[in-house]
Amino acid sequence: MAKRKLVLEDGTVFIGEGFGSEREISGEVVFNTSMTGYQEIISDPSYCGQIVTLTYPLIGNYGINRDDFETVAPFIHGLIVKEYSEFPSNFRSDERMDSFLKAHDIPGLAGIDTRKLTKRIREAGTMRGYLTSIEKEDAEILELLQAIPEMHDQVKQTSTSKPYIVPGRGYRIVLVDFGMKHGILRELTKRNCHVTVVPYDYPAESIKRLKPDGIMLTNGPGDPTDVPEAIAMIRDVLPYIPIFGICLGHQLLALACGAETEKMKFGHRGGNHPVKDILTGKAFLTSQNHGYAVTRDSLEKTALELTQIALNDQSVEGIRHSVYPAFSVQYHPESSPGPEDSNYLFDDFLALIKQNIVKREEEVYA
Structure with missing residues (x-):
């Protein structure tokens, strides 16, 4: 997996491993504390335009199935996890998390300290972030974030x-x-x-x-x-x-x-x-x-x-x-x-x- 990073608008940087789509994307970075139900969370339209951090450490272990969607196609801009399972084990599983995100052109970031990111959001408040390749300069990303207008048509x-x-x-x-x-x-x-x-x-x-x-x-x-x-x-x-x-x-x-x-x-x-x-x-x-x-x-x-x-x-x-x-x-x-x-x-x-x-x-x- 290629290296990828998340840059917050306050300059904080998290470097991890990319999965899902390779697209670069910005969005409001939020966190969800649920221990299960990641498929419903990903497909909840209320997350439109947001990069969702899941605080539970292991995500994707029971795969993606046909029955647990909350909408036809997800609207999240990105997904951040501590660890995602490449080989799910569940009798209902139809697909892996990685292939599902690729099919919907949603980038993911794994292998970062999600506790640290969650604490940062709790202390400073919700911030916008940018998911991108590790090669792009942080200063350039911060300029991009400042230039991106806030969403009002979700x-x-x-x-x-x-x-x-x-x-x-x-x-x-x-x-x-x-x-x-x-x-x-x-x-x-x-x-x-x-x-x-x-x-x-x-x-x-x-x-x-x-x-x-x-x-x-x-x-x-x-x-x-x-x-x-x-x-x-x-x-x-x-x-x-x-x-x-x-x-x-x-x-x-x-x-x-x-x-x-x-x-x-x-x-x-x-x-x-x-x-x-x-x-x-x-x-x-x-x-x-x-x-x-x-x-x-x-x-x-x-x-x-x-x-x-x-x-x-x-x-x-x-x-x-x-x-x-x-x-x-x-x-x-x-x-x-x-x-x-x-x-x-x-x-x-x-x-x-x-x-x-x-x-x-x-x-x-x-």
Whole structure:
């Protein structure tokens, strides 16, 4: 394997061995602390434009299989590991990590001290980095990093371009795709929902014409303020249709209701983040992947109520509207990968839809 290096924008350099594609690439360098589920992490559209560091030391040991993808093609810019397995051992394995990354033109870097890199990100905050051959001068790379503009179109890259239907006999759900993980769709179809998937910029009037029982706002990459079309749409449909938001969808619901969001120092990415439900007092583990969060103080000027908090840093993990049937969470209740403690939220969403239907019928016959 050829030598390759990662250069961070603060001048820190990590030299290791290259695998996957030989392409040079830049991206925001982030870390994920999960011990398993690397295939789902790599194929999570929320990592669009990012170079992902996996803190677990051995990656690729159970290969790549057909069943664990969260999207058709990955959107990550690069992958960094301590060690990757060239010879996976698993009865479901169809492919090695190296060949999978080559097929999707994604460069990888192995053999570096991932603990040191993770500590650097935790201390200095998330930084952009550049994966390249060892021959290129560091000063030249730093100039390139300074000249590369920040990405603002990740949602456009990852969202579906046209609406499509996944038929079912249950409640009719409009799923607004901001970079959807397939796990969300699986949970809805498992509950026999009739799902219409629409692009991120689908107008409110067009959604109303579909006459949905509920609206699902999915996860997605980037800064929520980069999607003003979605914020306007949510504000328009909020009084009429029950809403459930996940991750980016959670942030967009908050913005539509007048709250604010902020970029976190290094985000939450992993499968063991503890969250406390303020209403019940119960705590549970969650799967998370986000670099932005709803500003807690900004909720005070809105009709939103804080329902859940992160136990590690007290950040906002759940909200609900005090007037309209809408709620959201910052984490991933569909897990994939991660614990299934919060899977019940999909059932809560359907219960909210049922309550809203009953309420409308009572108003009609009153």
